[in-house]
Every structure is written in C-alpha cells, then in structure tokens.
Amino acid sequence: MNESEVEKTILDVAKRALAASHQLAALSTEQKNAALLRIADLLEAPETLPVLLEANERDLQTGASLGLSDAMLDRLRLTPQRIKGMIEGTRQVVDLEDPVGAILEQKTHKKGFSIEKVRVPIGVIGIIYESRPNVTIDCAVLCLKSGNSTILRGGREAFHSNMTLAAIIRRALEETGLPIDAIQLIPTVDRYALTVLMKLDEYVHCIIPRGGEGLIRFVSENARMPVIKHYKGVCNIYLDADAERQMSIKVTVNAKCQRPSVCNAAENLIVHKDVLQSIFPDVAKALKEEGVQLRVDDCAAETLEAFGGIPFTMATEEDYHTEYVDKIISIKTVDNLEEAITFVNTYGSGHSDAILTENEEAAARFQTEVDAATVYWNVSTRFTDGFEFGLGAEIGISTDKLHARGPMGLNELTTYKYLIRGHGEIK
Amino acid sequence: MNESEVEKTILDVAKRALAASHQLAALSTEQKNAALLRIADLLEAPETLPVLLEANERDLQTGASLGLSDAMLDRLRLTPQRIKGMIEGTRQVVDLEDPVGAILEQKTHKKGFSIEKVRVPIGVIGIIYESRPNVTIDCAVLCLKSGNSTILRGGREAFHSNMTLAAIIRRALEETGLPIDAIQLIPTVDRYALTVLMKLDEYVHCIIPRGGEGLIRFVSENARMPVIKHYKGVCNIYLDADAERQMSIKVTVNAKCQRPSVCNAAENLIVHKDVLQSIFPDVAKALKEEGVQLRVDDCAAETLEAFGGIPFTMATEEDYHTEYVDKIISIKTVDNLEEAITFVNTYGSGHSDAILTENEEAAARFQTEVDAATVYWNVSTRFTDGFEFGLGAEIGISTDKLHARGPMGLNELTTYKYLIRGHGEIK
Numbered sequence: 001m002n003e004s005e006v007e008k009t010i011l012d013v014a015k016r017a018l019a020a021s022h023q024l025a026a027l028s029t030e031q032k033n034a035a036l037l038r039i040a041d042l043l044e045a046p047e048t049l050p051v052l053l054e055a056n057e058r059d060l061q062t063g064a065s066l067g068l069s070d071a072m073l074d075r076l077r078l079t080p081q082r083i084k085g086m087i088e089g090t091r092q093v094v095d096l097e098d099p100v101g102a103i104l105e106q107k108t109h110k111k112g113f114s115i116e117k118v119r120v121p122i123g124v125i126g127i128i129y130e131s132r133p134n135v136t137i138d139c140a141v142l143c144l145k146s147g148n149s150t151i152l153r154g155g156r157e158a159f160h161s162n163m164t165l166a167a168i169i170r171r172a173l174e175e176t177g178l179p180i181d182a183i184q185l186i187p188t189v190d191r192y193a194l195t196v197l198m199k200l201d202e203y204v205h206c207i208i209p210r211g212g213e214g215l216i217r218f219v220s221e222n223a224r225m226p227v228i229k230h231y232k233g234v235c236n237i238y239l240d241a242d243a244e245r246q247m248s249i250k251v252t253v254n255a256k257c258q259r260p261s262v263c264n265a266a267e268n269l270i271v272h273k274d275v276l277q278s279i280f281p282d283v284a285k286a287l288k289e290e291g292v293q294l295r296v297d298d299c300a301a302e303t304l305e306a307f308g309g310i311p312f313t314m315a316t317e318e319d320y321h322t323e324y325v326d327k328i329i330s331i332k333t334v335d336n337l338e339e340a341i342t343f344v345n346t347y348g349s350g351h352s353d354a355i356l357t358e359n360e361e362a363a364a365r366f367q368t369e370v371d372a373a374t375v376y377w378n379v380s381t382r383f384t385d386g387f388e389f390g391l392g393a394e395i396g397i398s399t400d401k402l403h404a405r406g407p408m409g410l411n412e413l414t415t416y417k418y419l420i421r422g423h424g425e426i427k
Numbered sequence: 428m429n430e431s432e433v434e435k436t437i438l439d440v441a442k443r444a445l446a447a448s449h450q451l452a453a454l455s456t457e458q459k460n461a462a463l464l465r466i467a468d469l470l471e472a473p474e475t476l477p478v479l480l481e482a483n484e485r486d487l488q489t490g491a492s493l494g495l496s497d498a499m500l501d502r503l504r505l506t507p508q509r510i511k512g513m514i515e516g517t518r519q520v521v522d523l524e525d526p527v528g529a530i531l532e533q534k535t536h537k538k539g540f541s542i543e544k545v546r547v548p549i550g551v552i553g554i555i556y557e558s559r560p561n562v563t564i565d566c567a568v569l570c571l572k573s574g575n576s577t578i579l580r581g582g583r584e585a586f587h588s589n590m591t592l593a594a595i596i597r598r599a600l601e602e603t604g605l606p607i608d609a610i611q612l613i614p615t616v617d618r619y620a621l622t623v624l625m626k627l628d629e630y631v632h633c634i635i636p637r638g639g640e641g642l643i644r645f646v647s648e649n650a651r652m653p654v655i656k657h658y659k660g661v662c663n664i665y666l667d668a669d670a671e672r673q674m675s676i677k678v679t680v681n682a683k684c685q686r687p688s689v690c691n692a693a694e695n696l697i698v699h700k701d702v703l704q705s706i707f708p709d710v711a712k713a714l715k716e717e718g719v720q721l722r723v724d725d726c727a728a729e730t731l732e733a734f735g736g737i738p739f740t741m742a743t744e745e746d747y748h749t750e751y752v753d754k755i756i757s758i759k760t761v762d763n764l765e766e767a768i769t770f771v772n773t774y775g776s777g778h779s780d781a782i783l784t785e786n787e788e789a790a791a792r793f794q795t796e797v798d799a800a801t802v803y804w805n806v807s808t809r810f811t812d813g814f815e816f817g818l819g820a821e822i823g824i825s826t827d828k829l830h831a832r833g834p835m836g837l838n839e840l841t842t843y844k845y846l847i848r849g850h851g852e853i854k
Contacts, residue, residue: 022772026795107817113806115816122828123798201647205828220628226653226829247851254853345449367846368453371550379540379849389542389845390534401549401632401842402653403830415828418816419794422806424674426681 001188009188010196013151014203016181017124021149023179025121029098031178036141038172040090043083043137048168052078055164056133063157075131076158086137093141096392099410100147113422119414121147123205126197128153128219130211133161139208140169140183142395146413149182151204153197155211156189163187194219201225206403210396228404230396232323233263233351235381238340238366239283240357241274247378248279248356249286254380255354257290261325263397264352264384268320268330270340271300276333281307284331292327295319299333320347337362341369348372350399352381373399373406428615436615437623440578441630443608444551448576450606452548456525458605463568465599467517470510470564475595479505482591483560490584502558503585513564520568523819526837527574540849546841548574550632553624555580555646557638560588566635567596567610569822573840576609578631580624582638583616590614621646628652633830637823655831657823659750660690660778662808665767665793666710667784668701674805675706675783676713681807682781684717688752690824691779691811695747695757697767698727703760708734711758719754722746726760747774764789768796775799777826779808800826800833 001009024032042048056078063073105117125148127139136152143150154162166185173180186193197204201224208228209219220227237255239248255266271280276299284294288310295315296304304310312331319330320343334340344353354376355366363377374384384407386394391409398404404412428436451459469475483505490500532544552575554566563579570577581589593612600607613620624631628651635655636646647654664682666675682693698707703726711721715737722742723731731737739758746757747770761767771780781803782793790804801811811834813821818836825831831839 022768022796022798025798026792109810109815113810221651224648226827228829244851250853251851258854341449363848365453369449371449371452372844374845374847376847377849378851379847380853382854383536383540383847383852384845388536400653402655405842406845415832417799418801418811418833420801420803420806420810421790422804424671424678424805425810426677426807427685427809 001190003192006188006190006192007196010186010193011200013184013186014124014197014200017149017151017184018203020179020181021121021123024144024147024149024182025100027147027178029100031176032098032145032147033094035144035172035176035178036090036094038176039137039141039169040087040094042168042172043087043090049080049083052083052161052164055160058160059158066157068157072131072157076133076161078133078161082134086134089138090141093145093393096145096410098145099414104416109425111422111425113420113425116419116421117416118419119411120417122413122415124149124151124203125413126151126153126204126207126225128194128207128209128211128215130155130215131158133158133165135210136162136165136185137169139395140166142393142410143413144182146410148413150184151197152183152185153194154185159189195222198223198225208396226403227400228398228408229400231399232349233265233397233399234268234321234323234347234349235264235266235351236268236270236344236348236353237266237381238270238344238353238355239272239275239279240337240340240355240359240362240366241272242359242362243272243275243279243356244358245279245282248275249283251354251356251378251380252283253286253290255382256287256292256329257327258380258382260327262382263323264381265325266329266354266381267322267324268332268343268347270332270334270343272337272340273299273333273335276300276303277306281310284310287329290327292329294329294331296331297333300331323349337365341366344370344372350401351397352376352384354379354381373397428617430619433615433617433619434623437613437620438627440611440613441551441624441627444576444578444611445630447606447608448548448550451571451574451576451609452527454574454605456527458603459525459572459574460521462571462599462603462605463517463521465603466564466568466596467514467521469595469599470514470517476507476510479510479588479591482587485587486585493584495584499558499584503560503588505560505588509561513561516565517568520572520820523572523837525572526841531843536852538849538852540847540852543846543848544843545846546838547844549840549842551576551578551630552840553578553580553631553634553652555621555634555636555638555642557582557642558585560585560592562637563589563592563612564596566822567593569820569837570840571609573837575840577611578624579610579612580621581612586616622649625650625652635823653830654827655825655835656827658826659776660692660824660826661695661748661750661774661776662691662693662778663695663697663771663775663780664693664808665697665771665780665782666699666702666706667764667767667782667786667789667793668699669786669789670699670702670706670783671785672706672709675702676710678781678783678805678807679710680713680717682809683714683719683756684754685807685809687754689809690750691808692752693756693781693808694749694751695759695770695774697759697761697770699764699767700726700760700762703727703730704733708737711737714756717754719756721756721758723758724760727758750776764792768793771797771799777828778824779803779811781806781808800824
C-alpha cells in the first residue's frame with residue numbers, strides 16, 4: 001500500500017469502529033456474553049487448532065529469519081496450552097459483572113428532574129501491542145464485555161497469528177448478530193498505519209499501548225487522543241529505621257525473586273542508615289543466596305566489605321532508573337524517611353513501592369507522600385495485579401494518573417454520562 | 428528571552444511545581460482552607476484594588492492598541508464587582524468538602540492485608556486560558572483545594588492583570604506556610620513557552636485548555652500529557668413524533684434563548700417529520716418572536732413557506748457543526764428516531780443533547796445511544812453546569828470521555844491510589 005491507501009484504509013477502519021461502538025453501547029449483557037462464548041467455542045473447535053498453528057508457524061519462520069531472539073520467539077509461539085489459556089480467559093470474562101449501566105450517582109434537582117450518573121463504554125479503544133498473539137484475544141474480549149469497539153494493532157512479527165485470531169472473533173460476532181466492525185485488526189504491518197491511527201482522535205477515544213519503552217514513548221508523543229500508558233515498573237522497597245529483621249528478609253526476597261521478569265518485582269532497595277549494619281547484611285545475604293546481583297552505593301559497599309562474603313558492584317545513576325526484569329537489585333542508603341520518599345518519587349515509575357517498618361507514623365507518611373499507583377506497608381510489591389485486587393480481570397497496569405491508575409479491569413474501560421429525566425423543566 | 432532561556436525558565440517552573448505538589452498532597456484541609464481564606468482577604472484588602480485596576484488598565488490600553496474587539500476588551504476588564512465575584516468564589520471553595528483522602532473502596536485480601544482505594548490529587552495541572560483574568564483565581568483556588576500544583580498560562584493581553592493576581596496568591600501561600608511554587612504563572616508571554624510546557628509530561632500531569640477552538644486544537648495536537656478539553660458546545664434538541672406541544676415550545680425557546688452565549692445553549696433543532704406540520708411551526712414562531720434566525724433544510728423550508736410569516740434561510744452542512752453562541756438555530760428534519768440519533772452523534776459535540784417526547788421507549792433509546800456527556804429527556808439543555816449538578820464548583824465542562832466528562836468539580840481534579848497495609852505477606 002502507498003501512503004494514501006494506508007490513510008484511506010485506516011480512516012475506514014476507524015469510522016466503522018465508531019459506528020459499531022454506538023451499536024455496542026446499546027447491547028444487553030446477554031448479547032455480549034453470547035458473542036464471548038461463541039469466541040471461546042470457535043477457538044476450541046477441533047478445526048481451529050491446525051489453522052492457528054499453521055499461521056503461527058509462518059510468523060515463527062519469518063521471525064527466525066529476521067533474527068528474533070529465542071525469548072522473542074517464545075513469546076510469539078502459540079501452543080495448544082496457550083490457546084487453552086485464551087479459551088479459559090474468555091469464558092472467565094463471561095462470568096464477570098457487566099460494568100455498563102451501573103448507576104454511580106443519583107440525585108433530584110430542586111426543580112424536580114432527576115440526575116443520574118451512569119457507567120457507559122468509552123467508545124473506540126486502540127490497543128497497540130507487540131509479540132504475544134494472546135493479547136489479541138485478551139484485549140478484544142475485555143473491550144467487548146465493556147461495550148467498546150477495539151482496533152488492534154499487533155506486532156509485525158505476529159501478523160498472521162493475529163489475523164487468524166481476529167477472523168475467529170469476527171466470525172463469532174457475525175454468528176451472534178453483533179456488528180463485526182466492533183473488533184478490527186489493522187490489515188497492514190506498515191508503520192505509517194500507526195501514525196495515521198494516532199491522529200484520528202475524532203473516531204478513536206483512547207489508545208492503550210502495551211509493549212517496550214520505545215513503543216510506549218512513540219505512542220504517547222504522537223497520539224492526539226488520550227493514551228493510558230503501561231510503562232515500566234521500577235518498584236522500590238524501603239527498609240526503614242524501624243524495620244523488622246525477618247520480615248525485611250522475607251518481603252525483599254519475595255519482591256525481587258519470586259518472579260523477576262514482571263513489572264511489580266522490586267528493582268531498588270533503599271536502606272535507612274540505622275539498619276545498614278544490622279538488618280541490611282542479612283537481607284543482602286538472603287538475596288545473594290537467591291542468585292541476585294547487588295549494585296550498591298558507597299555506604300552499602302563499606303558495610304558489605306566489612307561484613308564480607310557478599311559480592312557486589314557499584315551502582316550508577318542509570319541503575320536506579322532501570323527496570324532490570326532480572327536477578328539484579330540496586331541499593332541506596334538514606335539518612336531519613338524524607339530522603340527515601342524523595343528517592344522513590346525521583347527514580348520510581350509510579351507503579352508499586354513498599355515501606356517495611358513497625359513505625360505507624362513513618363508508614364503513614366510514606367504512603368501519603370510517595371506518588372505511586374500502589375503503596376505498600378509491610379507487604380511484597382508482587383501483589384499489584386487486577387486479579388489480586390479483586391477486579392476479576394486485567395487489561396494491564398496503568399502507570400498514568402489520569403482516567404485509570406494501577407490495575408485496569410472492566411470498570412476502567414468505561415466512562416460515564418449524565419442522564420436527566422424531567423417534565424419540561426427550564427432555566 | 429531567547430529559546431534556550433524560555434526552555435530553562437519553563438523547566439524550572441515545572442520542576443518546582445512538581446516538588447510543591449508532593450508537599451500539597453500531604454496537607455490537611457485546614458491548612459488549604461487557611462490559604463484560601465488568606466487569598467480572599469488579600470484580594471479584599473483596600474490597598475489591593477488600585478494595584479489590580481492599574482495593572483488591568485495597562486492590559487486594556489495594550490489591548491486597545493492591538494485592536495481587540497469591544498467584546499474582548501470587556502472580558503479582559505476587571506471591575507470592583509468582578510473582583511468581588513472572585514473573593515466570594517474563593518470563600519465558597521473553603522466551604523466545599525475536601526475531596527482528598529476519601530476512601531473509594533476497601534477490601535481485605537485473602538492473605539490478610541487490606542486494600543484501600545483512596546482519592547489523591549492529580550499532581551501538577553496546567554491551565555491554559557484566554558482573556559478573562561478571573562480564571563486565574565477561579566482555577567488556582569479549585570486546584571489548591573484539591574491539593575494540586577497549578578501552572579497558569581493566561582492570554583498575552585491579560586498578562587499584567589494575571590501577574591498581579593498570581594503575586595497575591597503566592598503571598599497568601601507564603602503567609603500561611605504553604606509552598607509558594609504550588610501556584611505559578613508562566614512569567615513570559617512568549618508562545619514558545621507553551622510549546623515547551625506541553626512537552627514536559629514528566630512534570631506536568633494534565634493540561635486543561637480553556638478558550639477558543641484554535642487554542643484547544645493546538646493544545647490537544649501538541650501536548651504529550653493528558654488534555655481535558657473544554658471544547659465547543661453544539662447542543663441538539665430533538666422534537667420526537669410524540670413530543671408535547673407546549674413543552675416543545677417552552678423547552679426549545681429556553682434552551683436557545685435564555686443565554687445564547689453559553690456552551691449549553693441549543694444550536695440545532697431536529698424535527699421528526701410527523702410533527703413538522705403540527706408542532707414545529709409553533710416552535711418556529713416562538714423562536715422568531717424571541718428574535719432567533721432560522722436556518723432550515725428543504726422539508727422545514729416547505730413547511731414554513733406554507734405556514735407563512737416566519738423568515739428563514741437555508742442551512743449549510745457547516746451550519747449543523749456550528750456553535751453560534753448567538754440567536755441563530757439550525758433545523759433538520761428526520762424520518763425517524765434512528766436518524767435523529769445518528770444526526771446528534773455526527774454533528775453534536777458530545778456536550779448536551781435533549782429529546783422531547785412522551786414516549787418512554789424513544790427516550791430510553793435516545794438516552795442510551797446518543798454519545799454525549801449529558802443527555803436530557805424533557806428538560807432544557809441549559810442545566811449542564813457543575814453548580815446545577817450539585818458539584819459545588821466547576822472548573823469547566825469536559826467534552827472529553829476520559830478521566831472526566833461533563834461538569835468538572837473538585838472530585839474531577841483528583842485521581843486515586845491503592846494503599847496496602849499488611850503484616851509481611853508475600854506471594
């Protein structure tokens with residue numbers, strides 16, 4: 001396609017998504033659930049598996065020839081097990097409460113008319129993602145349940161897998177009488193398509209980018225519509241002067257090691273100078289035993305040298321900003337609580353931060369002044385997750401502050417409108 | 428200032444605003460109210476009036492020499508009465524409930540820790556506005572009460588008035604022990620300052636533009652941070668097949684004529700063909716008697732010609748998109764409810780739309796399918812307003828769908844965070 005063909009194609013996708021969104025907003029829960037169940041059934045049909053695996057094989061071969069890393073290829077791969085995960089995930093969404101139509105507030109104006117604030121779908125949501133084809137199903141079903149049209153833009157490397165999944169979804173929509181344009185995959189891998197999409201704020205109400213830092217930066221710098229970023233997780237653990245020894249070891253090890261590759265794993269450990277020589281060496285030893293590399297500042301280095309037997313390297317300024325997603329942790333010593341809070345607000349990514357302390361006052365101050373989506377007191381940061389928070393689902397974890405913050409479930413995919421009902425009242 | 432000086436100045440403003448916002452988030456309601464009362468007292472102090480009027484006079488003289496229209500000069504003018512309005516407005520905000528700290532949700536995780544979702548300030552809010560200097564006070568006090576730092580960027584023509592008002596605010600902050608950088612006016616009228624500010628998404632969390640279409644478009648196309656638009660109000664009234672005659676006349680006249688210059692005044696009247704010859708001529712006559720010009724389509728023209736005595740011109744496509752803010756209304760005839768809904772969703776600005784009908788089913792469908800912040804049934808659109816909706820204040824009316832929709836009060840100037848409190852729980 002040349003540029004003007006891409007423009008025409010994307011404009012057409014966006015217009016049809018908007019028209020479909022007006023129909024979706026009026027659907028009953030039963031109609032939406034019937035479509036979701038049909039998606040699950042079609043994914044489960046015996047004839048689907050070979051088609052999906054074949055499309056995925058084409059992507060894997062292209063990926064290998066493009067020199068994708070093994071980790072990338074693994075994320076790209078569809079297996080019967082992973083497809084089963086999509087099917088189960090879709091059926092779980094059927095069981096979730098429909099957020100649309102919930103009455104959020106209700107009052108009567110003194111002139112007599114009623115004012116109702118009700119939950120409604122956002123409209124058209126663009127999902128821009130990389131690699132993992134399961135995102136196609138995960139995001140589409142959550143957007144559908146919440147009454148939104150979805151425009152999907154997956155990675156170039158997963159194009160055939162995504163096209164096949166999108167075709168299944170659209171067949172399910174058609175078979176259950178829903179507008180097929182409610183879920184569309186952008187039918188070209190041309191990067192210019194993304195540029196065009198990001199200018200269509202008249203038709204697309206929100207973009208959720210899911211992927212690496214580069215993609216998220218590109219989208220938030222160029223999109224005209226609101227963007228809800230799922231940015232990096234630089235999570236901090238602060239060992240306060242009044243931290244308890246065993247809890248400090250247990251929680252820090254869990255936050256760093258239980259699954260280092262996820263966004264709610266800890267990346268920085270901040271240590272109050274009063275516990276640097278008492279508790280910190282035990283924490284450092286436990287981390288070392290789990291195979292964690294330590295990157296430390298001068299004070300911590302001195303302590304570890306005196307303690308002996310724990311290898312470390314010196315931390316750079318850049319380290320404190322880094323989401324390692326690996327068994328590495330940066331250590332920073334502070335003189336007081338205030339310094340710890342400033343450190344978190346400077347280097348953290350506003351995702352999840354924890355204070356470990358027996359001092360209630362220090363905890364309250366940390367929880368008030370740390371500017372993050374989730375602030376923990378004596379609990380591992382690993383719990384930041386839509387399912388753990390009882391949202392029933394998760395389209396991602398917002399590191400933004402507007403519209404949605406932290407784990408995003410179905411409610412976070414909605415907005416509201418005011419409905420006024422009266423009897424001819426005038427001003 | 429040259430470009431690099433502007434960049435340095437704006438970066439400095441933004442960094443100081445962010446640092447102040449962390450202090451503001453921890454303030455008690457009493458501390459914030461003390462500062463608000465001090466602002467009101469300083470505005471009321473006898474020595475303030477001449478200083479303010481003198482600064483305003485400089486702006487008026489520059490404005491006149493720049494050839495500003497009388498309407499523009501009137502909006503720019505400060506009078507003792509208008510200053511009194513600011514003082515009263517500020518004192519009213521003292522009496523409003525502090526939104527910060529409200530617990531929105533609370534649950535206990537099965538492992539034992541508590542999860543609390545609490546309301547917190549957004550952080551740093553940029554307000555970009557034109558002409559009216561009272562916006563300086565109105566916005567600053569609402570942002571302060573909700574715990575946000577504010578960066579104000581007023582119009583070039585009101586620079587001296589705004590600088591004087593900002594100095595009063597900052598003196599009040601200082602005298603009551605609050606961080607003075609919580610409220611800052613950009614100290615240059617250079618347009619490049621706006622361009623720089625809009626890129627600083629690391630420090631400024633949200634921009635609210637208040638002004639004409641050109642300004643709003645410029646900001647939403649260029650800002651990297653979320654923008655909550657207060658865009659035009661193209662409000663529609665739909666006379667359904669089952670509309671009641673007297674109510675149709677009364678509500679349409681009120682929606683168009685009670686104050687034509689505001690954003691919730693009606694601009695388009697949609698008429699079902701079944702009432703085109705029965706009710707519409709009476710509505711048209713009543714509008715004519717109020718001095719309203721009619722711009723009509725072919726069907727309405729034919730009807731009015733047969734009826735006689737009501738002047739009209741033909742409507743263009745552009746008319747239906749236009750916010751006249753004047754005594755002009757566009758008329759569109761439709762064959763059915765569906766066509767009316769499509770018209771509203773195509774030409775309306777998502778602000779306020781009304782259906783007039785005795786048919787409950789038609790009303791329900793209109794209210795569900797019209798995609799607007801406020802949808803009325805048998806009530807004038809003129810009620811879309813933070814005070815009428817019981818919000819106690821209004822920083823504007825959002826025509827966006829994300830974060831805040833419709834009238835924005837103090838709650839809409841906040842976000843939330845999750846606070847987790849436990850006893851060493853790990854995953």
